[in-house]
Amino acid sequence: MDVTANPILNRLSDAEFLWANRRQEGAFLMVLVAVAAAGRLAHPEIRGDRANFVAFMKDSHDWTINVEYRGEQVDLDHLFYKWMRCELVHNGGLPVDLQINESFADPRSCAVRAGGAPDYTVLVSPGWYWFLAEYVRSTVER
Numbered sequence: 001m002d003v004t005a006n007p008i009l010n011r012l013s014d015a016e017f018l019w020a021n022r023r024q025e026g027a028f029l030m031v032l033v034a035v036a037a038a039g040r041l042a043h044p045e046i047r048g049d050r051a052n053f054v055a056f057m058k059d060s061h062d063w064t065i066n067v068e069y070r071g072e073q074v075d076l077d078h079l080f081y082k083w084m085r086c087e088l089v090h091n092g093g094l095p096v097d098l099q100i101n102e103s104f105a106d107p108r109s110c111a112v113r114a115g116g117a118p119d120y121t122v123l124v125s126p127g128w129y130w131f132l133a134e135y136v137r138s139t140v141e142r
Contacts, residue, residue, distance in 0.1 A: 006140060007037065008034050008037045008038055008041075008136065008140045009137070009140060009141075011030045011031075011033050011034040011037065012030070012031070012034050012133055012136060012137055014030045015027045015028075015030035015031045015034065015129075015133060016133075018030060019129065024100045024126065024129070025088060025093060025094055025100065027129060028084060028088065028100060028128075028129055029084075029085070029088040029089070031129055031132045031133050031136070032080065032081075032084060032085040032088070032132070033085075034132075034133070034136045035053060035056060035057065035080075035085075035132055035135075035136055036049065036052070036053050036056075036085070038056060038136045038139050038140055039052045039053050039055065039056030039057075040052060041139075041140070042055075042056050042059065042139060043055050043056060049081075050078075050081055050082070053077075053080075053081045053085070054075075054077045054078060054081060057077040057080065057081075058077060059139075060131075060132075060135045064076075065112065067079065067112050067114045067122055068114045069083065069097075069098070069114065069122050070097070070120075076112060079098075079112075079122070080128075080132075083095060083098055084098070084124075096121075097119065097120055097121045097122065098121065098122050098124070099121055099122070099123055099124065100123075100124050100125075100126060100129075101113075101123035101124065101125065101126075102125075102126055103123070104123075104125040104126075104127070106125075106127070107125065107126050107127060108126075108127045108130055109125055109127045110125060110127045110128050110131050111124075111125040111127065112124050112125065112128075
């Protein structure tokens, strides 16, 4: 498929460029935009950005991961939508207590760690970027 003919694949190309240039938040944002757009294609019957995004994310896996964030148990799909995608779009950056962190043993693994005192920061491994990009690509290129 010609990448330039598909706007979702264009967002993935933008993400790859940003990632290669160490602009992780921008790369994550472009991948999350691609997730939202692919979700619209996969589930046109679902109304609402969040519901559509979460439904598409749930298509990618058969597990549920909850993490404590700001005193509540938050499903990881919701964390990606509200606390990553929405924060990047509406505020221009991630919240101070949520970080893409390269300290995980395997940077390609999908991991999340809720930190305790004093910072109470949730750490998301870079592997989620790769997981999401590959999942979107596989659904769009079918």
